[in-house]
Amino acid sequence: MSASDFAIDVRGVTKRFGTRTVVNNIDMQVRPGEIYGFLGPNGSGKTTFLRMLCGLLTPDGGSGQCLGLDFRKDSATIKKRVGYMTQKFSFYEDLSIQENLDFIARLYEIPGRKAAVEKSLERLGMVERRSQLAGSLSGGWKQRLALAACLIHEPQLLLLDEPTAGVDPKARRDFWDELHRLAAGGLTVLITTHYMDEASRCHRLAYIAYGNLLARGTVDEVVKAGGLTTWEVFGENLPALEDKIRGLPGVEQVVAFGTTIHVSGRDAEKLRASIAPFMTNAHHWTKIEAGLEDVFISLMDTAKDNFAQ
Amino acid sequence: MACVHSSFVIRHFFAKGVRMKRYAFNVRRFWAVVIKEFIQMRRDRMTFAMMIGIPLIQLTLFGYAINSNPKHLPTAVYAADNSQFSRTIVWALRNSSYFDITREARSEDEIKTMLAEGKVQFAVTVPVDFSRKLLRGEKPDLLLEADATDPAAVGFAMSAINQLALTVVNRDLTGPLAKLRAGPAPFTITTHQHYNPENISQYNIVPGLMAVILTMTMVMFTGLAITRERESGTMENLLSTPVHPGEVIMGKIVPYIMVGYIQVLLILVAAKFLFSVPIVGSVPLLLVLALLFIVAHLAVGITFSTLAQNQRQAMQMGMFFFLPNILLSGYMFPFRGMPGWAQDIGECLPLTHFLRIVRGILLKGNGLTECAPDLWPIALFLVVMLTIGIKRYRQTLD
Numbered sequence: 001m002s003a004s005d006f007a008i009d010v011r012g013v014t015k016r017f018g019t020r021t022v023v024n025n026i027d028m029q030v031r032p033g034e035i036y037g038f039l040g041p042n043g044s045g046k047t048t049f050l051r052m053l054c055g056l057l058t059p060d061g062g063s064g065q066c067l068g069l070d071f072r073k074d075s076a077t078i079k080k081r082v083g084y085m086t087q088k089f090s091f092y093e094d095l096s097i098q099e100n101l102d103f104i105a106r107l108y109e110i111p112g113r114k115a116a117v118e119k120s121l122e123r124l125g126m127v128e129r130r131s132q133l134a135g136s137l138s139g140g141w142k143q144r145l146a147l148a149a150c151l152i153h154e155p156q157l158l159l160l161d162e163p164t165a166g167v168d169p170k171a172r173r174d175f176w177d178e179l180h181r182l183a184a185g186g187l188t189v190l191i192t193t194h195y196m197d198e199a200s201r202c203h204r205l206a207y208i209a210y211g212n213l214l215a216r217g218t219v220d221e222v223v224k225a226g227g228l229t230t231w232e233v234f235g236e237n238l239p240a241l242e243d244k245i246r247g248l249p250g251v252e253q254v255v256a257f258g259t260t261i262h263v264s265g266r267d268a269e270k271l272r273a274s275i276a277p278f279m280t281n282a283h284h285w286t287k288i289e290a291g292l293e294d295v296f297i298s299l300m301d302t303a304k305d306n307f308a309q
Numbered sequence: 310m311a312c313v314h315s316s317f318v319i320r321h322f323f324a325k326g327v328r329m330k331r332y333a334f335n336v337r338r339f340w341a342v343v344i345k346e347f348i349q350m351r352r353d354r355m356t357f358a359m360m361i362g363i364p365l366i367q368l369t370l371f372g373y374a375i376n377s378n379p380k381h382l383p384t385a386v387y388a389a390d391n392s393q394f395s396r397t398i399v400w401a402l403r404n405s406s407y408f409d410i411t412r413e414a415r416s417e418d419e420i421k422t423m424l425a426e427g428k429v430q431f432a433v434t435v436p437v438d439f440s441r442k443l444l445r446g447e448k449p450d451l452l453l454e455a456d457a458t459d460p461a462a463v464g465f466a467m468s469a470i471n472q473l474a475l476t477v478v479n480r481d482l483t484g485p486l487a488k489l490r491a492g493p494a495p496f497t498i499t500t501h502q503h504y505n506p507e508n509i510s511q512y513n514i515v516p517g518l519m520a521v522i523l524t525m526t527m528v529m530f531t532g533l534a535i536t537r538e539r540e541s542g543t544m545e546n547l548l549s550t551p552v553h554p555g556e557v558i559m560g561k562i563v564p565y566i567m568v569g570y571i572q573v574l575l576i577l578v579a580a581k582f583l584f585s586v587p588i589v590g591s592v593p594l595l596l597v598l599a600l601l602f603i604v605a606h607l608a609v610g611i612t613f614s615t616l617a618q619n620q621r622q623a624m625q626m627g628m629f630f631f632l633p634n635i636l637l638s639g640y641m642f643p644f645r646g647m648p649g650w651a652q653d654i655g656e657c658l659p660l661t662h663f664l665r666i667v668r669g670i671l672l673k674g675n676g677l678t679e680c681a682p683d684l685w686p687i688a689l690f691l692v693v694m695l696t697i698g699i700k701r702y703r704q705t706l707d
Binding site: 051054055056057058076079080082084086088089090091092093094095099103104106107108109133 | 335337338340341344345348349352353541542543544545546548549550551552705706707
């Protein structure tokens with residue numbers, strides 16, 4: 001696959017606010033029709049990165065292409081081909097659903113605007129609610145409206161900034177089904193999220209912390225690269241066990257899950273040595289594959305050690 | 310006409326801009342913003358209330374409540390000399406429109422108390438030997454005491470009584486006493502007033518109100534229009550679309566031009582039918598010239614909103630701008646009465662010039678020629694404000 005075949009192909013993207021580097025030398029390649037998950041703790045630079053891609057912020061460094069256009073010079077043209085959904089609902093609460101869609105459609109100068117708005121209302125099941133004010137919609141409906149508005153000009157790339165924050169599981173699932181349908185139709189999606197179930201529905205992932213890209217690839221690749229060993233423990237009086245093993249050499253994470261706990265560490269040998277005395281009849285230990293969340297938390301801790309100032 | 314002309318101005322600015330060369334002003338996108346603003350305006354009850362409410366409130370306050378030539382001021386009389394002359398003076402005071410004799414005092418102390426307590430604005434004392442001294446030609450003193458806490462309130466009345474006492478007393482000095490008629494007073498007050506000989510404040514204030522109300526509301530409307538987008542997060546969305554700064558700015562200006570005209574018409578109707586202000590000049594001319602003034606202030610609002618971080622700051626800037634306007638423009642105080650430096654500041658404000666235009670057209674019947682000297686300062690102001698506004702408008706969130 002040559003460089004120009006990527007929907008997004010940027011290198012060395014950097015953004016500084018004053019002396020603080022918010023995005024540090026990030027490379028990213030996203031294939032067309034791919035749902036690319038962008039993960040990382042709050043304030044890690046995800047939003048800043050998205051804003052640079054769609055021309056809302058001027059990068060301090062980096063080069064590359066977005067939809068075959070120079071992402072630093074052609075932001076005016078890129079804007080016309082990108083749909084950007086902001087983290088906070090950013091449509092007009094005092095306009096109705098239809099008026100919002102119509103306004104956006106006019107700004108993009110969509111040919112056959114009325115039909116496009118109508119189609120958009122139909123596809124998102126908002127035909128009856130068309131004259132409802134956007135401000136009176138529930139979180140799930142606001143999110144649907146925002147997605148519809150982002151799609152109205154049929155963009156080639158969708159940038160979604162935590163689109164499902166505060167949305168119930170059913171609405172989230174519907175939203176993801178829709179994303180997969182769109183991606184199957186060739187739309188490229190770059191999405192940021194904090195939900196692990198959503199991360200695992202992405203074709204590929206990137207993990208960013210403190211402005212640095214720490215891991216990328218498919219879910220399996222990221223988990224493998226995390227190099228985390230995890231043990232699952234069943235048994236009696238787990239809280240007492242937790243207290244005993246927490247802080248032992250090699251034990252990096254102890255996480256309680258209802259009737260089990262997960263014990264993880266990067267150094268498998270050290271971890272095994274530490275937990276060996278507790279492998280009694282009272283508890284049942286099984287080695288399992290590390291979870292994505294465990295890997296990310298481990299990555300974040302490592303990053304903290306490496307980049308802490 | 311207005312928007313075609315303005316869009317030309319905008320395009321002209323962008324032609325000089327560096328980043329802006331790539332795409333020109335797009336009328337359809339501009340129109341999208343206009344429609345959106347109209348819908349939002351219709352839904353925003355506060356804006357609607359401001360549109361109609363501010364002119365109404367100001368008309369009531371300035372038109373009916375505030376009077377720079379107050380009359381019927383409460384007055385006390387202490388006639389220690391109960392003579393023909395003192396009775397005549399009291400009678401004359403009663404008949405003048407400035408003084409209402411509300412109290413009759415029986416001692417000097419009583420007069421002092423009434424003044425101190427603010428029960429009366431004026432007190433007239435006719436001294437014990439007033440008529441005797443008058444008849445002897447000794448020029449007795451007629452004491453007029455005024456509560457001059459508010460100098461504006463007593464100024465006209467003070468000059469009125471000087472005239473009054475002289476003419477009234479002279480009338481009583483007939484026959485052999487005619488020789489006692491006072492000669493020319495040590496000071497003379499000549500009042501010779503054009504355009505408003507009866508000193509009716511409303512004639513001056515109501516046309517001025519038109520200019521003042523536009524200054525206040527136009528700056529506020531656009532000042533809030535862009536900061537509101539920033540505050541509610543919709544600016545981020547707007548910036549991610551292909552919309553152009555000029556389209557947004559013009560799209561936000563045009564709907565409020567209409568609001569400005571609603572206010573102008575409202576005040577003109579009130580001036581004519583409520584306050585019977587004589588409308589001597591051409592109303593169509595006034596409406597045409599008002600456009601320049603309205604757009605100039607909408608541009609001020611746009612500039613403020615690019616400087617302010619939020620709506621509160623934009624509001625404060627509006628107030629900050631409004632203050633020198635109301636004080637130094639000649640609306641509240643006579644322009645020629647101000648010191649040179651204050652007049653210089655006043656000359657920079659569009660309100661100063663528009664006040665002259667409005668009063669000139671309505672009261673004096675001025676035409677375009679007479680208005681021209683006050684037109685170009687407003688035009689210059691508009692160009693400067695639009696340039697700052699467009700230069701300051703950020704196309705990114707940086």
